Amino acid sequence: MTFQFENFTLDAARRELRKDGDLVALEPQVFDLLRFLIGARDRVVSRDDLLDAVWHGRIVSEATLSSRLNAARSAIGDTGAEQRLIRTLPRKGVRFVGAVREIANAAQEAEREAMPVAPLASRDGARPPGVAVLPFTNMSGDPEQDYFADGMAEEIITALSRTSGLLVIARSSSFTYKGQATDIRQIGQELGVGYVLEGSVRRGRERLRITGQLVDAVTGAHLWSDRFDGDPHDVFDLQERVAESVAAAIEPTLQVAEIAHLDRHRPAQLDAYDFLLRAHALLADFTAAGMQGALQCLDQALAADPTYAPAMAAAAYCRAQCHFQGWAQQDEADRAAAVRQAWRSVELAPNDAQVLWMAAFAIWNMAQTERERARDLFNRSLLVNPNSAMALTLAGWIETMCGNGGNGRAMVERAQRLNPRDPRGWLMSGVMALAAVIDENYAEALRWAERSLAQNRRFAPALRVVAVANVKLGRLDRARTAVAELLEIEPGLTISGFFARIPVPLESMAKTYADALKAAGLPA
Template structure:
């Protein structure tokens, strides 16, 4: 048998170790030790196991064992500090953790030095972000933590599966790698995924520390890593808390990476999904030009794939934003297009949470059937309670329906789901408007300033800030904010705001705009 790891070849038949084309000098006893560790790499090998296998049970000092282990590490370019290949688990034993490929030699045949095992063909990557969540390593040695770690990974897999925009490997396939040292690139090839999540769990002194990382399985690049430390009290609540934190970090990070890759591809080779990805950053700008380009790209995606419901919903969202923000040259056209595209998206897939939530907002502003819109928004959240978008859009539906307290609860949940989302300024705006309607003007000012720090040119936040300042009698600040709003949109009038639907159930907001001196 020949074992291949990194650029090493460990040949048990010839009892040779090579690094590339160069032979590595190794004593027989160290070779036996290394072979035993490699053959038993799926488990932790105790000191007694090694003594029995290598020294036939004879009495061996700890110093002698340490010397042989260090020699084995040196032979394969490892060290006691790095422990890339041979890992010491205090009071437990040792384990070979390097990623291994086995090359079986044909019986009775000469084998070339560069022969490798025939591998299964690589699976093609899906046409949307694909991810596998590997079992987290239990670093504590406590079997109870094994169950906790496995349960948390299952929760993460389930949570990610709710995003219909993702291709998520099922639990049974991911768990075939449990207890094995893996090469992330090999995992990606075997499972046909672009991204892999791995992590570890360690319990100590009544606390549990969880680390997680998101890796690009094609390049090997680490895209995200974080550590969570919590009191080990209610295990199920802890699983939920960590799952939310991990998923809320992973999903937007993957999307950002996918967008960046799409922007680097040559335009003549783009797919429908590439056009959709290119539309998203234009939508994020929340400008007249950005919405126009996003609509163009979304329609290009629909031309290539007429059943691309997410592209239709995105285009509808852009049209309703044109109306509400006053960008529309022909408001009636944008109104009709927004409703048409929302209905098209729902006809394609009314079970997609993102599509449902976008359609609910479009209907809230353009139709005004609160009962139906609330039902859609609630169903979107039920389908994916881990999505910033479903909670953010539910907040807007409830805000437009005149239910600011429930709107704030939804917006706060959205912030919790994606604390670094590039569209968080829209969430802050929603909270600010709801707070104004509840008469909580000081709180509204704080959150609206957050919106403007993220997007200084976001005119709705400027005018809402002017309203909140005016209600508190802070006239100079109100006039400054009003002037900034008019600088961004010189044609703004209060009557136009009301006419285009953005003035629904915002009596105190409108009063504040008048007090701030914005034109009627």
């Protein structure tokens, strides 16, 4: 079904909103909200109606609901003050009041029957995950410490709300369970979430101990746990530090859990989110075959939803990794297409931190004239979610390569502090190795590179550091062994081909690499 109102056209089948023929960028959830309001324009839609249609019955905060309504109004040139098209009726609900003309054909009619589309549902529907943070238990025996336990949970809710693709239940809903001995699986069902975070606070004479654990609300299994100690006289700093670490650790943990859930419960028909999960599982393998498999999954995700920004950004990122590792021959047209895809994902999801850093990595590696803009995207990503270990690591990489080693190290060290058990720790170690090469501290570079390769032997940048550092330390046999391993990863690798493909802004670093790789036996 296609709906026309004023100078706008909303195409439900293509999931597009156009103004005077030009595409209007909309987040998927905002599109669903607008589509539902237009389809139900003959009546006043209550808050519960919106939750059922757009959030599939999930409880979301009033702030979230208001922000989506405001975004829908903004997209169609309306405002909360004017309410020309979307009118709010106090204590009753919302109604689309504009004059609408419907145009249907057979294919679009089938689409209409399936509406409302793409709700952000619970894990049973294989949608992006939801998590509820329960009030932390005060185990100090001192009722006055309740304020700290409550504040701890609130800080974590705030930190988690910045995570891409994660629905976090509002405090007003999750805190209704305070003081209740309720089964985690029951809470998950009642709040419509797949995961629950709980914890406790215990105070000693001179120390505060905070524990937290993430629980699968379907199986009851523990997915992650940790404890933190701090000074009770500096409670606000401690709350902030714990919340940041919890948010950074939970992001990759939930992704692994969602992938495992998909493997256990294979749906008959995969949707865009399912394909994205499969792509992330293949990306984690970090092999040429895995990257190609991930790209196939992402192509299928975009076939299911052509405006799915996370899949667009992941596809551009995947192509950039293939380019970076030398796993695929990509000509100028291929690279330009990947860069366009990266920028399109940013247009569609300008406030999604993961979309921003994935797009930034692709643009940095595949668009020589746009590298400064890529650095801006990394900065924007960290403004949205300063607790993303991957954003910090990749942004630190770029800063290091640009000669800002101090800033680059600080970013990576923060990522390591936030999540010392991150499964992508090999990437963090790789950045530290590069920084040490730039500082001409080759023994330190070698230590970091070997640490990286202990986790991921296929990581070409770490192998290059091993070759360069061993040449500088007079160990030519070890350097030649590293080059032999590089040639196994990329059989056609040459020094000139490396510099044609990989951005090395620092002239001093480029000369060091060229001389050392030549000495280690890499063809010119």
